[in-house]
Amino acid sequence: MSAKPQVEIVKEASMLKQKSMIEANYEKLSTAKEKGRKVASTFVPGNLNELIMCFDIVNNLPEINAIQNGMRKKSGGLIMEAEKRGHSEDVCTYVKADLGMIAKGNLGPDGQKLPDPDVLLLSYTGCFTFMKWFELVREQYNCETLMLHVPYEGDGHATKNMRDYVVKQLKEVIIPGLERVSGVKFDIDRLRQYLKESSKAEDHFVWVLESAKNKPSPIDAYFGGVYYVGPIFTAFRGTPDATEYYRLLREEVAQRMKDGKGPITPEGDFKGEKYRLIVEGPPNWTSFRDFWKMFYDEGAVVVASSYTKVGGLYDLGFRHDPDNPLESLADYCLGCYTNRNLPSRIDLMEKYINDYQADGLLVNSIKSCNSFSAGQLLMLREIERRTGKPAAFIETDLVDPRYFSPANVKNRLESYLQMIEQKRRGAAPKAAA
Amino acid sequence: MSTVQEIVRHCEVLFEDLNFNYVREWKAAKPGRKVVGFMPFYVPRELIHAAGALPLGILGGGDQLEVIHGDAYYQSYICRIPRSTIELGVTGKLDMVDGMLFPSICDVIRNLSGMWKIMFPKVKSRYFDVPQNYMDSIGGTFYINELNELRHMLEEIAGRKVTDDDLRASIKIYNENRRLVRAVYDFRAAEPWKAPSSEVYLLMRAGMILSVEEHNRVLREYLAAAKAQDRPKRDNSRIVLTGAFCEQPPIGLIKSIELAGCYIVDDDFMLVNRWEASDVAEAGDPLQALSNSYLHDSGHMAAKYEPEGSKKGLYLVEMVRTRAAEGVIFAAPSFCDPALLERPMLQRTLAKHNVPYIAFKYAENSGQMQPIREQAGTFADSIKLWS
Numbered sequence: 001m002s003a004k005p006q007v008e009i010v011k012e013a014s015m016l017k018q019k020s021m022i023e024a025n026y027e028k029l030s031t032a033k034e035k036g037r038k039v040a041s042t043f044v045p046g047n048l049n050e051l052i053m054c055f056d057i058v059n060n061l062p063e064i065n066a067i068q069n070g071m072r073k074k075s076g077g078l079i080m081e082a083e084k085r086g087h088s089e090d091v092c093t094y095v096k097a098d099l100g101m102i103a104k105g106n107l108g109p110d111g112q113k114l115p116d117p118d119v120l121l122l123s124y125t126g127c128f129t130f131m132k133w134f135e136l137v138r139e140q141y142n143c144e145t146l147m148l149h150v151p152y153e154g155d156g157h158a159t160k161n162m163r164d165y166v167v168k169q170l171k172e173v174i175i176p177g178l179e180r181v182s183g184v185k186f187d188i189d190r191l192r193q194y195l196k197e198s199s200k201a202e203d204h205f206v207w208v209l210e211s212a213k214n215k216p217s218p219i220d221a222y223f224g225g226v227y228y229v230g231p232i233f234t235a236f237r238g239t240p241d242a243t244e245y246y247r248l249l250r251e252e253v254a255q256r257m258k259d260g261k262g263p264i265t266p267e268g269d270f271k272g273e274k275y276r277l278i279v280e281g282p283p284n285w286t287s288f289r290d291f292w293k294m295f296y297d298e299g300a301v302v303v304a305s306s307y308t309k310v311g312g313l314y315d316l317g318f319r320h321d322p323d324n325p326l327e328s329l330a331d332y333c334l335g336c337y338t339n340r341n342l343p344s345r346i347d348l349m350e351k352y353i354n355d356y357q358a359d360g361l362l363v364n365s366i367k368s369c370n371s372f373s374a375g376q377l378l379m380l381r382e383i384e385r386r387t388g389k390p391a392a393f394i395e396t397d398l399v400d401p402r403y404f405s406p407a408n409v410k411n412r413l414e415s416y417l418q419m420i421e422q423k424r425r426g427a428a429p430k431a432a433a
Numbered sequence: 434m435s436t437v438q439e440i441v442r443h444c445e446v447l448f449e450d451l452n453f454n455y456v457r458e459w460k461a462a463k464p465g466r467k468v469v470g471f472m473p474f475y476v477p478r479e480l481i482h483a484a485g486a487l488p489l490g491i492l493g494g495g496d497q498l499e500v501i502h503g504d505a506y507y508q509s510y511i512c513r514i515p516r517s518t519i520e521l522g523v524t525g526k527l528d529m530v531d532g533m534l535f536p537s538i539c540d541v542i543r544n545l546s547g548m549w550k551i552m553f554p555k556v557k558s559r560y561f562d563v564p565q566n567y568m569d570s571i572g573g574t575f576y577i578n579e580l581n582e583l584r585h586m587l588e589e590i591a592g593r594k595v596t597d598d599d600l601r602a603s604i605k606i607y608n609e610n611r612r613l614v615r616a617v618y619d620f621r622a623a624e625p626w627k628a629p630s631s632e633v634y635l636l637m638r639a640g641m642i643l644s645v646e647e648h649n650r651v652l653r654e655y656l657a658a659a660k661a662q663d664r665p666k667r668d669n670s671r672i673v674l675t676g677a678f679c680e681q682p683p684i685g686l687i688k689s690i691e692l693a694g695c696y697i698v699d700d701d702f703m704l705v706n707r708w709e710a711s712d713v714a715e716a717g718d719p720l721q722a723l724s725n726s727y728l729h730d731s732g733h734m735a736a737k738y739e740p741e742g743s744k745k746g747l748y749l750v751e752m753v754r755t756r757a758a759e760g761v762i763f764a765a766p767s768f769c770d771p772a773l774l775e776r777p778m779l780q781r782t783l784a785k786h787n788v789p790y791i792a793f794k795y796a797e798n799s800g801q802m803q804p805i806r807e808q809a810g811t812f813a814d815s816i817k818l819w820s
Contacts, residue, residue, distance in 0.1 A: 086776070090510070128543070131738055135745065151575070152560055173566065343551055370539065374540055375506075375544040378551060
């Protein structure tokens with residue numbers, strides 16, 4: 001059998017821009033100590049990037065390291081290293097990939113040694129495991145740990161009490177702590193400037209996400225979406241670089257729409273959109289490309305996803321607000337997707353199905369992530385009941401390659417798409433009647 | 434006076450009754466009575482009591498409940514307590530419950546709070562958050578406001594105001610309960626052959642069902658009867674059991690550990706019973722008093738943040754010391770994030786202090802006890818031989 005001809009993919013300007021931003025950040029991290037810069041480890045959901053930048057601190061994100069290691073097929077060995085050291089096979093594989101990486105010399109995904117953090121900034125937003133993760137990481141380093149407790153929106157909305165609590169912690173714990181670690185005095189006007197920049201990027205970002213309402217969708221809001229969220233979820237929100245990235249992306253997506261093109265895939269332009277899906281849950285990272293291919297080979301495009309809301313839910317209108325800087329950071333933290341209660345999450349998925357004219361909901365249930373996974377089967381039932389659209393379920397893991405079974409995933413996806421077909425055939429006569 | 438056996442049998446009947454007939458009878462005894470369920474690990478039961486309602490601790494379905502519907506709501510890699518709790522709900526076994534509280538313990542119970550809102554819309558339910566910041570001006574203020582919101586919810590359920598005087602009276606009676614619970618734990622630690630853990634467990638489980646007044650009576654009677662009864666002292670090892678603060682092990686597991694040669698001299702089965710180390714202040718602002726106790730006088734467990742890294746797990750070392758324990762058994766439910774993530778940190782602290790330990794996992798419906806018995810037995814022997 002002859003080998004498939006290699007398709008040369010032309011990288012778009014936004015892709016090159018993001019690549020250079022990520023490389024620059026890893027470079028900044030690996031040279032931080034020699035350049036005398038302080039380093040913070042912090043999490044993606046509810047991250048305080050604009051605030052961290054006010055103290056000239058470089059940002060290291062353990063989940064991103066785990067993701068990058070997963071995509072580079074390194075995470076399996078790191079997880080086993082952590083399990084060898086007493087960590088249960090039952091718990092989050094992001095945590096174990098991170099602890100395994102630290103145990104093996106703390107070489108980052110790019111092979112460079114990551115610096116020891118000067119501060120662990122624990123933003124406890126939307127995931128209980130974060131708290132344990134930082135307690136575990138804290139054992140490795142003799143550095144300050146700052147805890148920002150973000151209450152859970154148990155009744156589906158943030159209350160004044162919650163907001164005040166977060167703001168008070170920012171004022172009395174986090175800011176003084178970051179001042180102490182960095183030796184830099186807090187300047188609220190500097191924060192306002194960063195937040196202003198964030199809000200510009202957020203406008204572009206939402207425009208890009210909502211472009212998927214078009215038929216055909218010019219983007220894949222899950223597999224492509226995880227690239228699009230990169231800058232805004234991580235170390236770049238609030239920087240002119242991030243704004244520029246989203247401006248470029250928006251231009252490219254606008255052009256794709258004008259040309260009637262579908263999303264870009266690793267094998268070139270996606271043609272022939274057959275199915276429009278909403279996906280709930282994080283992707284699998286260890287077989288990311290194979291996973292994605294299963295979708296585009298079948299003509300399935302994801303038009304909206306919950307995972308791209310985990311580091312901030314902007315498409316419901318939230319923007320960082322330079323006029324209310326600390327309150328705005330509190331609202332951001334409180335409103336991240338997994339910090340919202342299950343009924344709100346289900347309402348959002350229902351809204352996406354309707355707004356994006358999707359064929360149904362596919363849940364990618366992640367073994368490692370109870371924050372997402374617990375309750376997804378009820379979500380599935382509710383969505384079917386409310387929308388009449390089929391919902392289905394596949395199981396993978398974040399970065400543990402042992403839990404990615406391609407044949408099972410493919411079978412389930414194909415069966416699901418057949419369900420959609422059947423539904424369409426069943427619906428057609430009724431529609432005609 | 435009742436005998437130990439009679440008291441324990443009474444508690445056992447309550448434990449085995451998955452229809453909660455005691456609760457139903459309590460509710461039916463007076464018109465307008467309400468029941469408020471809560472899950473592990475902690476809620477301020479004083480507020481529920483002050484509203485005239487019965488706090489009902491819901492700790493899953495145990496090993497006697499066949500879970501059929503509950504499994505349809507959860508993936509295989511999620512622990513068992515939410516599925517058996519759903520089972521209890523959908524089969525009508527909790528139909529006398531007027532309100533449900535889901536404490537801040539993990540993502541599974543957190544999400545269950547939302548599921549409850551959807552599945553049982555007529556039941557008022559609330560995710561009950563507690564502060565992870567322990568400064569009075571920050572976490573304390575937040576917590577007092579949360580307690581006030583809870584008070585309003587309970588007032589709506591009960592159809593009456595909950596006054597500060599009501600709260601102070603409830604704090605007083607729960608202080609008595611805490612003192613009695615501590616007395617039972619102290620007695621067991623001092624003479625564990627006279628208060629087997631399988632009995633103490635049932636006694637504490639009864640406190641999840643009975644009114645506090647009734648539970649206080651049962652605790653007093655048990656203490657008196659157990660102290661008066663001679664029982665053979667065995668050459669067992671003294672161990673602390675930890676990690677079982679949410680989904681409960683089957684009673685057979687506790688018995689197996691004892692039969693294998695271990696006296697359990699402390700545990701974390703039902704933390705709500707003795708979450709506060711001493712009395713909650715009975716005078717002054719009652720919500721302030723509850724907040725002070727939570728922030729400055731409460732226990733340690735995996736869902737509670739430890740601000741100082743150097744203190745991580747020291748409470749367990751201290752527990753081993755004060756209880757004169759010789760080792761620790763980590764018994765955690767499968768897929769329990771808090772217990773399993775916490776475990777390596779606690780183990781490292783114990784190792785630094787030369788405290789031996791073993792670890793295993795269970796589910797509330799675990800049926801095969803032989804491996805547990807062998808592991809616990811080997812541990813007990815190794816303590817006797819080598820420690």
